[in-house]
Amino acid sequence: MIPAAATIAPTATDPVELVGFEGYLRVERHLAASTIAANVARARRFLAGYAPPEGAVALTAAEVTRALLDEGVTRRPVSVKAFGYTLRALLRFFFITGVTSHDLSAATLVIRSPQPSRLPVGASRDEVAALLVSCDGDTSAGLRDHAVLLLLAHLGLRAIEVARLRLDDLDWRRGEILVRGKGNRDERLPLPAEVGEAVVAYLQEARPAGVGFREVFAADRAPLRPLTREAVGGIVERACDRASLARFGAHRLRHTLGEQMVACRCLVSIIRCLRPGLIDAVQEAPQLLNVRIELTKAALGRTNLRYRCAFHEPLVLMDVSGLLQFAKM
Structure with missing residues (x-):
């Protein structure tokens, strides 16, 4: 669930060009609400600080270059790169829609921010x-946290993907899970x-009875509502505290899976098949990669799929008779 602060929409005082840009990101690009909010905020800042008195129609390359140079004075390179991406999308939108006569x-x-060529650090x-x-397996919160941590560490899910997981996404008979990932991309x-x-x-x-939503994981105290991305991160941080570890976020467990796949010498194409988003974490070390995963089907999502790797148990299809009540909710 996206927090209220991330769902900022264009205000009544925004120029019509910015309102159109927000609609373009939402309808044509299908971006997440938080991504739209960040882009609109950066575009608003650019237009407010650098657009001529005549408005966006009078923009020139000079204003664009000056905005990026000024951005680099007080902000980190990664922030300047994000600002540049937004400006590029905004200016292309202006040209396509006829706001500007030239493609600015x-x-x-091009903002270059070299990063060290190494794998992200995961948890051991x-x-x-x-x-x-x-x-604590004797408490509802402990049972929930244990399931959440396993999804993060063993399947490489993002915090938002755990929060979005719904009862309908669990296919008990086929032993599969539907992950609703970034960019409206679903993966089995x-x-x-x-x-x-x-x-x-x-x-x-442990799941509260009679809740009015189908998300799998719920808060363990009133008000009963689905977990948010931030709440999933909080579960990891509190687990770190209980285990006397230095705090880290949920995404570090995703890096853990990437590291383990490299350690297993998994083929890049297999990693892309299992979790496309993890490919960035392992493609820097192609010399380590070999096949170590056994699939009984060439494609995912067809029939009873079993796989084996050094860090996972083989898939075992479970008795689902006691779970049919959740499928019918």
Whole structure:
């Protein structure tokens, strides 16, 4: 769930060109609300500070270049790059819609921010084990946190993907999970037995009864509502505290899976098949990659898929008779 602060829409005082840009990002680009809000905020700042008195119609390359140079004085390179991406999209939109007579997007400078060529640092096996052990299986919050941590660490889900997970996304008979990822991209993944059993335990023993939503994970205290991305991150941070570890975020567990795939010498194409978003985390080390995953089907999402890797148990199809009540809710 996107927090209220991230759903900023154009205000009544925004120029019509900015309102049109927001609509373009939402309708044509299908961006997430938080991404739209960030782009609109940067475009608003650019137009307010650098557009001529005549408005966007009078923009020239000089204003674009000056805006980027000024941005680099007080902000980090990564922020300047994001500002440049927004300006490029905004100026192309202006040209296509006839606001400007020339395509000024070429005036946006290429901001280079070299990053060290290394893999993101994930949590160690011992740290992941400590996080899982810290969950109290005798409490509803402990059962929920245990399931959430397994989804993050063993399937490489993002915090927002865990928060969006719905009862309808769990295919118990086929042992699969539907992940609603970035860019409105849905992915089907095999559901390892350990992860599935943890979700089952939460659904049967801890999920509040009679809630009016179909998201899997709920707050453990009033008001009862689905978890947000921030709440998932809080689960990881509190688990770090219980395990006496330095705090880190949910995304570090996603990096953990990428590291483990490299350690298993997984083929890049297999990693892309299982979790396309993880490919960036492992493609820097192609010399390490070999096939170590066994698939009984060449394509995901067709029939009973089993896979084996050094860091996962083989998929075991579970007795789902006790879970049909959730499918019919």
